[in-house]
Amino acid sequence: MTSRLKRLKILLRNALRGAHVLAFLPALVLGSFWLGGEDLLLFVALGVPVVFALAGGFELPASMDAFLSRPTDLTDSQGAIVLADTALIRARAESMSTACILIDIDGIEALEARFGDSAAQATRDLVLSRLRALLRRDDLIVRIGDARLMVLLAPELRLDLETLLQISGRIQGAVEEPALIEETTQYLTAAIGFCSSTRLSDNAPGEDLFAAAGAALNEALANGPSAIRAWTDSIRAARTARRSLRSEAARALENGQIQPWYQPQLCTSTGRVSGVEALARWVHPERGVIAPQQFLITLEEDGRMQRLGEVMLSHALTELRGWDLAGIKVPRVSINFSTSELRNPKLVETLKWEIDRHELTPQRLGIEVLETVIAETTDGIIVRNIADLSKLGCFIDLDDFGTGHASINSLRRFAINRLKIDRSFVTRIDRDEGQRRMIAAILSMADRLGLETLGEGVESVGEHALLAQLGCDQVQGFGIARPMPAEKLSTWIKIHNARIADTPRLGRRSN
Structure with missing residues (x-):
């Protein structure tokens, strides 16, 4: 009733x-x-x-004063929905249109990890002030969480796709403009999703407008750190498809559709492949390759991460052995281990059995552990498993280094072999002196501790070259090669090795 x-x-x-x-x-x-x-x-x-x-005609939503005086900077999802409802009511009352624009900022978490809460908050305030200067007086902007913003445009007669793309582009440019934080230049990236009220039914509530912009933002996030996407019928269809994927993920894991793809890691001294990282990919028979962010959360929520780890390990070791037999040199394959896997009391025993079964040595297997796990764990089983894997001879990688406050003592305690430097430190090092100094400090510390280093997220020749000059041992990223199936990796390595062999070396004389 x-x-x-x-x-x-x-x-x-x-x-x-x-x-x-x-x-x-x-x-x-x-x-x-x-x-x-x-x-x-x-x-x-x-x-x-x-x-x-x-009918509520005399009632103004609690947030209507948002359009008359600025609200607080921060709200939650429910507050955002109320604000969106208010925007729709006002626009319809004036026979005009409005739009919801959601902005997800990448880089604030890394800033917080590097400089602390005050630097992160100063960055949020700076971004807000930039956008308020860019937008009109009657447009509304609020924060939703630590790194997400919502813009609600004041009523307009014309808010078509081209206009909203232009507005979104200007917003993105303002967010990504370099910022001086803690006396160093910092770079942020912004993914944007938006929806116009004209794309919805006449009676659609604010919840629908907010959800549609959120779906567009998710689509943007799936297509790169600086993508912009509008809510369309195709996104609506994709959302329906993703819901159906949830029910298929468990079956896909068991029937072999989810397998590792491999991203090469190169030695900066020789240019040769020093190893590969195994990354989960779902090759759907009808929808093609499905990005990991669309199914990993589902598997985690369903408690299937250990099973995923077993599948990844079995495939990776089988393919490593196959490369050996084919004469293709891949020194090591590295696998990401989730917290739930690291809590498995039989983990070391299982890995030892698998390595022996494939006639390999433990040194050929890399164990990638997130820095946040190392920095925050008090779980005795996790500590013991990582220590025992190191004693077994496995190569221990500290992934996303620089984002989790791992101490030098924790690096020693967990017997880390290599630091994988997070992409937030690597980006634009060939153009930013502050980034270069930060990387140089990390590399110097690693050298004193006797740790190998790998730069993640290398996107350009300049970043690759400068990391090599600064003494980073290895590099990995889309600028070198994207993850690929095992059979394509074999071909890629052969072509890469041939290219290296044909490259002139300093001091080598040609006949």
């Missing part, structure tokens, strides 16, 4: 939308007097305001 009343109230509100409806009250009263005398006059004069009030 409550839901029916709520729907009725919404219908009445839409029918009587806007206080301007009361302007017709005198005409209604006069007309009722001529048609029905005093009785009908009293009924209309008293009844219409009552119905209008019951």
Whole structure:
């Protein structure tokens, strides 16, 4: 009954939308007097305001003052939905359009890890001030969480796709403009998703507008750190498809559709392959390659990460042995281990059995552990497993180094072999002196501790070359090669080795 009343109230509100409806009250009263005398006059004069009030016509959403005076910078999802509802009501009352723009900023977490909370907050404040200077006075911008912003545009007659793309591009440019934080230049990236009210039904609530912009943002995030996407019917279809994927993920894991793809790691001294990282990919028979962010969360929520680890390990060791037999030199294959896998009391025993079964040595297997796990864990099983894997001879990688506050003592405690330097430190080092100094400090510390280093997320020749000059041992990233299936990796290595062999070396004389 409550839901029916709520729907009725919404219908009445839409029918009587806007206080301007009361302007017709005198005409209604006069007309009722001529048609029905005093009785009908009293009924209309008293009844219409009552119905209008019951429909919520006199009520302004709690957040309407957001359009009259600035609200607090921070809100949550529910608050954002209320604000979106307010924007829709106002736009419809004026027979205009509005739009919701969601912005996800990458780089703030790394700043917080490097410089602390105050630097991260200063960056958020700087971004907000930039965007408020860019937007119109009646446009609304608020934070939703630590690294996400929402913009609600004031009513406009024309908010077509081209206009919204231009606005989003200007917003992205303002966010990504270099910022001086803690006396060093910092770079952020912004993914943006937006939806115009014209893309929704006439009676759609703010929740639908907010959800549509969120779906567009998710699509942007899946396509790169600086992508912009609009809500479209294809995204609606993709959301439906993703929901169906959840039910398929478990079956895909068991029937062999989820397998490792491999990304090469290169030695900066020789240029040769020093190892590969195994990354989970789902090759769907109808939808093609499905990005890991679309299925890993599902597997984790379903408690299947250990099973995924078993599948990845079995495939990786089988393929490593196959490369050996084919004469293709791959010194090591590295596998990411989740926290749930590291808690498995039989982990070391299982790995030893698998390595022996494939006639390999433990040194050929790399174990990638996130820095946040090392920095935050107090779990005795995790500590013991990592230590025992190191004693067994496995190569221990500390992944995403620089984002988790790992201490020097923890590096010693867990017997780390290599630091994988997070991409936030690597990006633009060939153009930014502050980035170069930071990388140089990390490399110097690693050298003193006797640790190998690998730069992640290398995107350009300049970044690759400068990392080599600074003494980083290895590099990995899209600028070198994207993850690929095992059979394509074999071909890639052969072509890469041939290219190295044909490259002239300093001091070598040609005949």
